[in-house]
Amino acid sequence: MKKVAVIVQDGVQAFGLGSICEVWNEPYHPDDDNPVFEFSVCTPEPGRVRGSSYDLFVEESLDAAADADLVCIAPKRGYRAHHPAAIEAVRAAAGRGAYVSAHCTGAWLLGEAGLLDGRECTTHWRYGAELQEAFPEAVVRPEVLYVLDDGVLTGAGSAAGIDASLYLMRRVFGARTAATAARRIVMPPHRSGGQAQFVRTPVGQVEAETLSPVLAWALEHIDEPLPVDRLAAQAHMSPRTFARRFRDETGTTPLQWLTSQRIALAEELLESSPLSIEQIAGRVGFGNAATLRHHFTQALGTTPQEFRRTFTCLEAG
Template sequence: MEIEPYGDPSRVPAPSGPLRKVAVVVQDGAEPFGLGSICEVWAEPYHPDDDNPVFDFVVCAETPGVVKGRAGFDLVVHHGLEELEDADLVCIAPKHDYLDHSPVVAEAIARAHARGAWIFAHCSSSFLLGMAGLLDGRRCTTHWRYGEKLQQAFPAAKVDPDVLYVEDDRIVTGAGSAAGIDAALHLLRRHYGAHVAATAARRIVVPPHRDGGQAQFVRAPVRPEQAETLSPLLAWVVAHLDESWTVDRLARRSHMSARTFARRFRDETGTTPLQWVTTQRVALAEELLENTALSVEQIASRVGFGNAATLRHHFTQARGVAPLAYRKQFSCLETA
């Protein structure tokens, strides 16, 4: 039986899109999962089933050679920080000692951002961005365990400890190591559209977009018998987004008081019913903008926003771009 090569170089299309070269900086004490989550998204070879974008991916260090890991094995890195000079996206792998960062690395990252590169950091690597002066006046996040410490270390930063990731002026910061995947998928979605991000998520076997934020991981644990009790309701709502969904209606359908339902909803999803419904409507609008020729008004009705103005407001707030501009960039329909 002949097996088609996975990542056959002869079948890889020429790199395209705004992010071509991705450089990852590692330092002593590199967290293997934090680095691995970056590789899962940005170092993937081409596969014909996915038709995924392929990036010029390189791992670098201040001093090429052996970089000490923290899980019983080390890394051998062949490239130095000169790789940052033409990278479109610079990623910083988290490290164990989050307060011990090289000033040389910090300066190189600051220069990369100054010339227009995107910077990506998650978990403990957010501290390196603070050291580079890139968090001053900007929203950012880190692992919930380090939120207060990040704010204390860099008072000019606007630390939001309750989100999975934040984008502010070409700087993307993520929460814990797994949230590095959420943040990376956000970047894929921003630059290549929802279809590419969803395809990558399906390959990694994670949701294309997780609702809620870090609060769902740090609040008091929900008793086992309460976990996921709202799943049937959420599935029903997603299938009927064009209907009007209020807290009272959702509570009645769940046979709870509005107050009890609101508390249960936040415990199980990490967000409010209104925020959750809005997120689902934006996600469906995104899909319809990419894959149909429906007008913005028709899409607004289909997803439950009611009118084009409301859709434009929520879509622009969530995605940073107006619906028609998004369609122009990411439509999957062939144009004559």
Template sequence: MQNVVVVVQDGVEPFGLGAMCEVWAEPYHPEDDNPVFDFTVATPRPGRVRGPAGFDLYVEHGLDTLAHADLVCVCPKRGYLDPSPEVAEALRAAHDRGATVFAHCTAAFVLGEAGLLDGRRCTTHWRHVDALTARHPEAEVDADVLYVQDGNVVTGAGSAAGLDAALHLLRQEFGARTAAAAARRMVVPPHRDGGQAQFIARAVPDCDAETLGPLLGWILEHLDEDLDVDSLARRALMSPRTFARRFRAETGATPHAWVTRQRVLCAEELLERTDRPVEWIAREVGFANSATLRHHFTRLRGVSPQQYRRQFAC
């Protein structure tokens, strides 16, 4: 992935464009050793692109730049239901020749117009899920995720989820270390799993109730220990049932799923930074053995630990 094109149209949302620039348009930072991309902003008719927030853009490049893109990002816009036939055609052509196509928030509607969501899992901002479902009934719209990758089509939820999806792509292409460095530079969480709920319905306990934040921090420091629901509930001074309910309300995941993801994340970093055997890494992050690590790692990342190491080891 070297050539990145971001498509904007009249009404482009500034945050959506800014998020893409933050990830894909950064110059080289020696302290991070970050990849640098050939980055272009394109629009159907080069020139003035009207914005919805009191300022406009001037864009020099047209949609012909998509012909050489490895990654095409489509920014959300006001008036998202307005047809975009030129953009849809260019996206279809880019997708058909193998480029990754990425849209977040209401830009998912443009992918739908291009026919790229038919038969695919996808998402959009939770306010617009029903409209996307009605407009593109062949799409499998998931309202309860931050982002989805289905083949070479990636969709993100609301504006901030565009950053999560972009970091996911960066992580997939360049590894956990590179994505974490980018997240640290932007001062955002290094990884929010795509399956996390778009918005968390927090419980309404007693006003002086503690959140689970301190416990989550403790878990990250003790991944190699037994972290079943009963032991975590005791540490949180709750019954297992109350703890499991509170945990899901505050994190959007079950305790087992959340802990498993953190263990896989830690394993990724150890696979990149060390030459330790996979069996040792499995024990270090809290899996019983290398077979258990391999099972969860492959399920969540789509490659085995050994394949991941070959691709991303320093």
């Protein structure tokens, strides 16, 4: 992936566009060796593009997306209506094998291009039912942060757009590159796509202290068995109260959270260490290579061995 193009239209939302730029349009930094992309913002009719917060002057036409490796769709007000040329540009990008990414309600453009049919996708939780109604052949998952299905990435919007972009960067360039980018923009290096878009109870409304210290403790002991009752004891709660509080505060279950953290650590070790698959399985708390392989393949669609081979080749290249 070398070239990234973002399609904007009238009504473009500033934060949605900005979150895409934040991940993919950063210049070279002397303190890391992350890739620098040829990045462009383009529009069906170059010139003034009216925005939801401020207007833009966009010089690039949709020709900029014609050979892009990643074509992003910035969300806009009036999300049901899209320029026919923008629809065709996205359809053509997917047809030639480029990645296509839609932020928030940008998913409507994907639907108009026929790219959601039969695919899992998401959008902002407010619009999930509406997206499903508009495109009944799509498999809409309004509860999750992001979904990547056969080269088509959709995100929940707002900050989750950054999570979605970092996930794609992780899949293409590896955990180390994505973690470096996340650190630069002061974001968590990995939030699982299956994590809920919002928590049911804001942290400020619960009587107990945040679970952050327990999560930090769990990461320090991730190579050990961490059943709910052990985590609950660390938090000085009953297992039932802890499980409820955990979901309220994090949007996921303790088991799902631990599994995603263990997979993320396994990715980093596969890239950066000479440890065997069996050793990595023990280091991240899966116990054995078979269990690591099961969870890793389920989450990433590839085996630990194939993952290591891919990113070893990338570094060598």
